[in-house]
Amino acid sequence: MSNDIIKLTDIDKRFGTQTVLDNVSFSVSQGEIVGLIGPSGAGKSTIIKIALGMEVSDEGVATVFGVKMPDREVLGRMGYMAQSDALYEQLTAKENLQFFAEMKGIKKDVLSEEIERVAKIVDLTADLDKYVVGYSGGMKRRLSLAIAFLGNPKLLILDEPTVGIDPALRRQIWTELQAMRDQGHTILVTTHVMDEAELVDRVALLLGGRLIANDSPKALESAYQVTSIEDVFLKAEGEL
Numbered sequence: 001m002s003n004d005i006i007k008l009t010d011i012d013k014r015f016g017t018q019t020v021l022d023n024v025s026f027s028v029s030q031g032e033i034v035g036l037i038g039p040s041g042a043g044k045s046t047i048i049k050i051a052l053g054m055e056v057s058d059e060g061v062a063t064v065f066g067v068k069m070p071d072r073e074v075l076g077r078m079g080y081m082a083q084s085d086a087l088y089e090q091l092t093a094k095e096n097l098q099f100f101a102e103m104k105g106i107k108k109d110v111l112s113e114e115i116e117r118v119a120k121i122v123d124l125t126a127d128l129d130k131y132v133v134g135y136s137g138g139m140k141r142r143l144s145l146a147i148a149f150l151g152n153p154k155l156l157i158l159d160e161p162t163v164g165i166d167p168a169l170r171r172q173i174w175t176e177l178q179a180m181r182d183q184g185h186t187i188l189v190t191t192h193v194m195d196e197a198e199l200v201d202r203v204a205l206l207l208g209g210r211l212i213a214n215d216s217p218k219a220l221e222s223a224y225q226v227t228s229i230e231d232v233f234l235k236a237e238g239e240l
């Protein structure tokens, strides 16, 4: 059996006359962190939405855990963090976590413990009783991330999870993502932060609607004869 957790095959996506994805095939295997990078508007969020079944491709097939998307049961098995926060601003952070935990079917007897666990990862323990309307942008991002972590899902799909988060906490979050990976979890993450792209197992570089590179950071740096993913990105962009 294949160990592809996410598998996109021959995906084309158009919005009106604009081709956003052009014959993109892409997979994420069990136990790896894949970083999806590319300039703004390259189609990263669209790939994620197609994997989740939130957008329908014009051509091609998207499966997650071997099941064609969208599928309610599969969605319940993953943690997803969208690019814009979908939070209840008039509730406290703890109430938001309680609500999403119940939606995920987390049992009442472990609820408090689970909320404490995810809040700690994103350093929100002291702010759990505050109303989200008073949260800063970075705090809202952290709360969204904590929601994605609820239930310790086997698959995490994170669209720009660290925007607005300060460097020390970003590092802490990446350490956690790598620990999850080491326990066999699978993570697909988009990022604009190039030093984060150095921390993934595989970088998928999207340019002009096509997947133009898909390899480990070290292999890409060597293929492009540069010393950082940022330079891979710049060189690839210049070559297009």
Ligand SMILES: Nc1ncnc2c1ncn2[C@@H]1O[C@H](COP(=O)(O)OP(=O)(O)OP(=O)(O)O)[C@@H](O)[C@H]1O
Pocket (backbone or CB within 6 Å): 015, 020, 038, 039, 040, 041, 042, 043, 044, 045, 046, 047, 083
């Ligand atoms: N629902 C939609 N209707 C029309 N055009 C869309 C829609 N969604 C995305 N697009 C267009 O598709 C292209 C890719 O968008 P997408 O959000 O996937 O890019 P991205 O790589 O995630 O960008 P960013 O890094 O800025 O988040 C953009 O040109 C965007 O304007």
